[in-house]
Amino acid sequence: MGKVARQVVEQAGINVNELIGKLVRAASAEFTTYYYYTVLRVNSIGFEGEGLKEIIEDARIEDRNHFEALLPRIYELGGALPRDIKDFAKEAACPDAYLPANPQDMKQMLSVLVEAERCAIRVYTEICNLTTGKDHRTYELALAILHEEVEHEAWFSEYLGEGPSGHFRRGAPGASPYTGRFMTVPK
Numbered sequence: 001m002g003k004v005a006r007q008v009v010e011q012a013g014i015n016v017n018e019l020i021g022k023l024v025r026a027a028s029a030e031f032t033t034y035y036y037y038t039v040l041r042v043n044s045i046g047f048e049g050e051g052l053k054e055i056i057e058d059a060r061i062e063d064r065n066h067f068e069a070l071l072p073r074i075y076e077l078g079g080a081l082p083r084d085i086k087d088f089a090k091e092a093a094c095p096d097a098y099l100p101a102n103p104q105d106m107k108q109m110l111s112v113l114v115e116a117e118r119c120a121i122r123v124y125t126e127i128c129n130l131t132t133g134k135d136h137r138t139y140e141l142a143l144a145i146l147h148e149e150v151e152h153e154a155w156f157s158e159y160l161g162e163g164p165s166g167h168f169r170r171g172a173p174g175a176s177p178y179t180g181r182f183m184t185v186p187k
């Protein structure tokens, strides 16, 4: 861990153990969502499902990227991932994004997807609010992830017919235009 890196955050008035807890729960939500989005993407088939497949894939790979980007900051601050993956999964900051009862119903599928993104937006907004002006590195990281979660919500919401998102596709799935620079492993 970075001794001074943690100390300056404490001195700025942040309860670092509490912050680490939030980062671990956020990392767990990314990891579990990556898993659940794999199941959702695989089941996104047929005339309606096929069009959804690519944006699910984009959100899926970017969630994995978010996990990778969060990981070093947890350890830098003196935290760690739980030893047992089952304990880790139980701590997730967002509910399990289960395959809906009828996977053929793309409305049901989309509502699972959009709710997962909305939860993530709340999680990173809370971390940004907690760290702004105090823990610059965590703030910038959480803000980068927040940008991508907001885009994911916009795409799924547009699919649900809730109004235009104003976005156009960004290129290859998993590009992580905001979070990429925080990753210490290849995207």
Ligand SMILES: [Fe+2]
Pocket (backbone or CB within 6 Å): 030, 062, 063, 066, 120, 145, 149
């Ligand atoms: Fe994410």
